[in-house]
Amino acid sequence: MKKKLVVIGNGMAPGRALEKLFEIAPDTYEVTIFNAEPRVNYDRIMLSPVLSGEKSFDEIVIHGDGWYVKHNVTLYKGATVTAIDRDAKTITSARGITVPYDKLIIATGSLPIIIPVPGHTLAGVLSYRDLDDVQAMLLASKSRGNAVVIGGGLLGLEAAVGLKEQGMDVTVLHLMPTLMERQLDTTAGLLLQKAIEARGIRVITKANTKAILGEKRVEAVLLEDGTRLQADMVVMAVGIKPNAGIAKTAGIDVARGIKVDAGMRTSDANVFAIGECAEVNGQTYGLVAPLYEMANILAQQLAGDASAQFKPSALATKLKVTGLNLFSAGDFSDGKDREEIVLRDAARGIYKRLVLQDNKLIGAVFYGDTADGAWFFDLIKRGADIASLRETLIFGPNYAGGAPLDPTAAVAALPDEAEICGCNGVCKSTIIGKIGTLGLTTLDDVRAHTKASASCGSCTGLVEQLLKVTLGDSYNPAAVLPMCACTTLGHDDVRRLIVAKSLKTIPEMMQALEWKTSCGCAKCRPALNYYMIATWPGDYVDDGQSRFINERVHANIQKDGTYSVVPRMWGGMTTSKELRAIADVVDKFKIPSVKVTGGQRVDMLGVKKEDLPAVWADLNKAGMISGAAYAKGLRTVKTCVGTDWCRFGTQDSTGLGIKLEKFLWGSWTPAKVKMAVSGCPRNCSEATCKDVGVICVDSGYDIHFAGAAGLDIHGTDVLGHVETEAEAIEAIAALVQLYREQGRYLERIYKWAKRVGHDTVRKAIMDDHERRRALYDRFVISQKFAQIDPWAERVQGKDAHEFGMLADLTKEAAE
Amino acid sequence: MKKSTAIQWVNVGRLSDIPIRGARVVKTARGCIAIFRTSEDHAFALDDRCPHKAGQLSQGIVHGTSVTCPLHNWVISLESGMAQGADHGQVRTHPLKIENGKLLLDVTALTTRSAAA
Ligand code: SRM
Ligand SMILES: Cc1cc2nc3c(=O)[nH]c(=O)nc-3n(C[C@H](O)[C@H](O)[C@H](O)COP(=O)(O)OP(=O)(O)OC[C@H]3O[C@@H](n4cnc5c(N)ncnc54)[C@H](O)[C@@H]3O)c2cc1C
Numbered sequence: 003m004k005k006k007l008v009v010i011g012n013g014m015a016p017g018r019a020l021e022k023l024f025e026i027a028p029d030t031y032e033v034t035i036f037n038a039e040p041r042v043n044y045d046r047i048m049l050s051p052v053l054s055g056e057k058s059f060d061e062i063v064i065h066g067d068g069w070y071v072k073h074n075v076t077l078y079k080g081a082t083v084t085a086i087d088r089d090a091k092t093i094t095s096a097r098g099i100t101v102p103y104d105k106l107i108i109a110t111g112s113l114p115i116i117i118p119v120p121g122h123t124l125a126g127v128l129s130y131r132d133l134d135d136v137q138a139m140l141l142a143s144k145s146r147g148n149a150v151v152i153g154g155g156l157l158g159l160e161a162a163v164g165l166k167e168q169g170m171d172v173t174v175l176h177l178m179p180t181l182m183e184r185q186l187d188t189t190a191g192l193l194l195q196k197a198i199e200a201r202g203i204r205v206i207t208k209a210n211t212k213a214i215l216g217e218k219r220v221e222a223v224l225l226e227d228g229t230r231l232q233a234d235m236v237v238m239a240v241g242i243k244p245n246a247g248i249a250k251t252a253g254i255d256v257a258r259g260i261k262v263d264a265g266m267r268t269s270d271a272n273v274f275a276i277g278e279c280a281e282v283n284g285q286t287y288g289l290v291a292p293l294y295e296m297a298n299i300l301a302q303q304l305a306g307d308a309s310a311q312f313k314p315s316a317l318a319t320k321l322k323v324t325g326l327n328l329f330s331a332g333d334f335s336d337g338k339d340r341e342e343i344v345l346r347d348a349a350r351g352i353y354k355r356l357v358l359q360d361n362k363l364i365g366a367v368f369y370g371d372t373a374d375g376a377w378f379f380d381l382i383k384r385g386a387d388i389a390s391l392r393e394t395l396i397f398g399p400n401y402a403g404g405a406p407l408d409p410t411a412a413v414a415a416l417p418d419e420a421e422i423c424g425c426n427g428v429c430k431s432t433i434i435g436k437i438g439t440l441g442l443t444t445l446d447d448v449r450a451h452t453k454a455s456a457s458c459g460s461c462t463g464l465v466e467q468l469l470k471v472t473l474g475d476s477y478n479p480a481a482v483l484p485m486c487a488c489t490t491l492g493h494d495d496v497r498r499l500i501v502a503k504s505l506k507t508i509p510e511m512m513q514a515l516e517w518k519t520s521c522g523c524a525k526c527r528p529a530l531n532y533y534m535i536a537t538w539p540g541d542y543v544d545d546g547q548s549r550f551i552n553e554r555v556h557a558n559i560q561k562d563g564t565y566s567v568v569p570r571m572w573g574g575m576t577t578s579k580e581l582r583a584i585a586d587v588v589d590k591f592k593i594p595s596v597k598v599t600g601g602q603r604v605d606m607l608g609v610k611k612e613d614l615p616a617v618w619a620d621l622n623k624a625g626m627i628s629g630a631a632y633a634k635g636l637r638t639v640k641t642c643v644g645t646d647w648c649r650f651g652t653q654d655s656t657g658l659g660i661k662l663e664k665f666l667w668g669s670w671t672p673a674k675v676k677m678a679v680s681g682c683p684r685n686c687s688e689a690t691c692k693d694v695g696v697i698c699v700d701s702g703y704d705i706h707f708a709g710a711a712g713l714d715i716h717g718t719d720v721l722g723h724v725e726t727e728a729e730a731i732e733a734i735a736a737l738v739q740l741y742r743e744q745g746r747y748l749e750r751i752y753k754w755a756k757r758v759g760h761d762t763v764r765k766a767i768m769d770d771h772e773r774r775r776a777l778y779d780r781f782v783i784s785q786k787f788a789q790i791d792p793w794a795e796r797v798q799g800k801d802a803h804e805f806g807m808l809a810d811l812t813k814e815a816a817e
Numbered sequence: 818m819k820k821s822t823a824i825q826w827v828n829v830g831r832l833s834d835i836p837i838r839g840a841r842v843v844k845t846a847r848g849c850i851a852i853f854r855t856s857e858d859h860a861f862a863l864d865d866r867c868p869h870k871a872g873q874l875s876q877g878i879v880h881g882t883s884v885t886c887p888l889h890n891w892v893i894s895l896e897s898g899m900a901q902g903a904d905h906g907q908v909r910t911h912p913l914k915i916e917n918g919k920l921l922l923d924v925t926a927l928t929t930r931s932a933a934a
């Protein structure tokens with residue numbers, strides 16, 4: 003007589019197990035299946051195409067009714083098993099059917115996790131697990147209303163895209179900073195977000211759902227930060243938990259899932275578990291590949307092969323959204339002894355990252371081109387030694403050796419109308435056109451005929467690359483010094499491309515410009531952070547982690563790890579009230595040293611880091627703000643006493659110094675900027691060795707620039723003469739803005755001026771009034787976002803993590 | 818019962834308490850330990866003392882699995898504690914693991930030494 007095999011659940015795992023069993027041991031078992039869902043076995047992972055309308059349910063059925071007849075399987079549809087009696091060896095369903103078994107398979111899959119926020123039981127709150135959910139979504143989507151999908155993982159995104167296809171307005175809420183963070187690294191996650199947004203789906207990351215609102219049905223979703231989103235439907239796709247309830251009630255060992263050995267046997271020798279409900283070696287699974295592997299092992303065990311053992315192998319994920327190519331496999335986090343190979347082909351929208359350990363490929367993330375995913379996945383699973391392939395590995399199986407990556411690719415991919423030379427407004431097609439029609443072959447030719455790179459010269463690298471793209475190998479551009487080892491591009495090229503390609507975040511820029519490392523280095527990150535701030539005032543969110551410590555905590559680190567604090571003293575003027583506040587702070591916080599600086603202000607040295615916010619709070623109360631003595635930005639404006647007191651003074655030098663400092667403070671610049679205003683040519687404030695200096699004379703103001711008195715010593719050059727204070731301020735702000743736009747990170751004004759030519763700068767500021775005004779206007783706009791006292795912000799609690807330790811184990815370790 | 822040779826994992830906070838590509842400090846009787854968090858959410862624990870002139874590595878810039886010292890820009894590997902490039906020196910590393918978002922630091926070395934002291 004055949005043995006009785008009963009299966010609880012008719013999902014993908016047991017479906018596969020039975021197929022295999024009927025193949026290797028036909029006629030051994032008489033099979034009965036109970037399925038809570040009222041239908042046959044279908045391909046659950048293809049529910050998304052059903053939701054989006056690309057497929058019908060019939061197309062995703064795995065075993066039609068005929069299959070059950072053919073194999074003599076009794077299938078109870080819509081029958082939930084409610085009890086297992088292990089002593090009697092029977093199971094009982096909700097409708098009271100009791101069936102005996104010799105061997106039992108539990109394959110109850112998972113339950114979707116529902117976050118128990120207020121309102122989670124309202125009508126219109128759905129999960130995404132089975133065909134019933136899809137039908138409910140399709141019905142609700144007829145309203146063409148608003149859908150909010152909670153969860154930006156694989157399921158959530160597939161649901162979002164499907165609902166969008168059905169004509170709904172969709173918002174995805176994701177708790178983490180990037181989408182699908184468990185499968186993708188940050189870069190791929192951000193690329194994915196852009197692609198999802200490009201489909202008209204709103205994505206809100208770091209979104210914490212506080213409540214679902216509504217009377218009877220859902221009406222809105224409320225976020226922790228107060229945002230309220232209209233919603234006619236809410237789909238919760240925040241994760242799954244193994245459905246192990248009946249096993250547990252029956253006294254079978256359950257941890258997270260139903261515990262099984264490598265032969266799929268539970269703590270009861272006659273009971274097996276496979277699929278998402280099973281836990282092997284402390285691990286549960288949520289992807290089909292390992293579940294099918296479990297199915298194979300189970301079939302062999304049931305067929306009498308006790309040696310069949312489940313061995314977990316690497317997992318791969320693909321997002322099944324048409325037109326979105328994403329693939330991740332294995333372990334792609336960085337860590338001990340790991341190396342990475344990154345390929346970015348911005349022109350084709352491709353990002354590939356391989357993670358290697360001991361000459362083996364252990365993980366891979368691909369975005370854009372996933373064609374070779376299977377090949378790489380195979381290398382991971384086999385643990386193949388890739389030492390001999392290493393050089394060309396990232397190019398995939400078809401790579402036949404040959405040319406390395408072309409550094410001109412980024413330029414070649416620019417659209418025709420992209421502006422190459424900002425000074426002279428020359429676009430790409432003009433340059434390429436002239437190279438062709440006039441037969442130009444050198445940089446000087448191009449400068450002469452198009453004016454491109456003939457002014458400040460910061461686009462020289464790009465023009466040379468255009469020559470290279472157009473003329474091929476017959477042109478050899480002068481070597482550009484790369485910013486750092488992470489790129490082949492120089493500072494100027496990077497700056498120009500940030501504008502031309504409208505790159506607004508560092509990760510986006512690293513992708514578009516094919517950075518060779520995943521998150522840059524201590525050389526390029528601070529530079530990029532500055533370029534972003536200078537290019538996109540108001541839009542760009544400052545990245546503190548890309549700043550040196552002084553700019554991150556707005557104080558100067560000292561050799562013993564304490565800090566110095568220098569408040570602003572506008573134009574070197576102070577008051578008894580300010581000095582008293584400084585004295586009080588010094589006493590209160592026992593600050594060891596107080597020094598008058600070379601920049602006409604007071605430096606408090608030796609402040610403990612954790613005291614900084616409190617020190618600032620007290621200084622703020624007395625009206626003082628950060629003197630930015632640490633900043634690549636405006637430092638001091640030194641003044642002399644001028645007409646206020648001095649018998650030789652010709653203008654109000656102190657007043658102008660204060661006005662300049664009040665107007666320019668807070669701005670970020672490529673390197674520090676120091677200024678001075680002297681009341682007469684005796685020059686007591688040493689204005690002629692500053693980045694910008696003003697010498698007051700009877701007829702007005704002589705403006706000087708590009709002096710140096712640090713590592714180098716140079717007297718200033720004259721920028722020009724103006725008659726009024728207002729004009730002086732406009733010219734100086736315009737000069738600073740030009741420097742902000744053209745200077746390379748860490749390049750002081752004197753070096754920048756030498757590179758682009760003092761005359762070029764002079765003409766731009768003093769002769770071209772329209773240009774001066776435009777520069778001035780741009781400076782004013784950027785100041786709107788820059789003039790926020792960083793100390794006051796931190797007194798309010800910003801970046802609090804900087805000022806407190808993580809833990810104190812001094813007691814612990816003393817035990 | 819504590820045996821001085823057994824590993825002692827101590828919870829020193831959550832990974833999320835540290836900014837991505839940042840670091841924070843755990844104070845111990847044997848000096849400060851810097852806990853770093855990389856962009857890929859790995860965490861490492863190293864003595865907070867640069868082998869060059871004792872700069873606080875916790876205040877540096879974190880990139881890949883390295884940190885650049887805030888005082889004179891030595892680059893230190895978070896994995897091995899070794900100075901990179903032309904510089905020579907090594908910082909002591911401490912075993913650290915992440916469990917359910919919690920940072921567990923192995924303090925065996927600290928207690929053992931304090932017991933011996
Ligand atoms: C405090 C002060 C010395 C003093 O006790 O007077 C000072 C102190 C430092 N200077 Fe200076 N400089 C100070 C005036 C100057 C001056 C004179 C001036 O500003 O009138 C110069 C020459 C002018 C110039 O900048 O060219 C000056 C040229 C430098 C340089 C060389 C810059 C260059 O490109 O040539 C550096 C190094 C750097 O910036 O990379 C530097 C760097 C430093 C640093 C920030 C070193 C560092 O990175 O830690 C020192 C910080 C100490 C601290 O924590 O406060 N300091 N330093 C002065 C602060 C002025 C202020 O109120 O903000
Ligand atoms: C929308 C969607 C997309 C997915 N995409 C992918 C993908 O791209 N790649 C991938 O690898 N995986 C994907 N998955 C996951 C994959 O579908 C599951 O891992 C797989 O289906 C699990 O198989 P299973 O047999 O363990 O459980 P299931 O297929 O979930 O089957 C369990 C069955 O048991 C029934 N049941 C539960 N309790 C009882 C009971 N007490 N009595 C009777 N019957 C019961 C349930 O009704 C259900 O039909 C996706 C899942 C979903 C929902």
Ligand code: SF4
Pocket residue numbers: none
């Ligand atoms: S001169 Fe040198 S030592 Fe003195 S404050 Fe400036 S940087 Fe420091």
Ligand code: FES
Pocket residue numbers: 867868869870871872886887888889890891
């Ligand atoms: S102390 Fe770290 S580099 Fe000098």
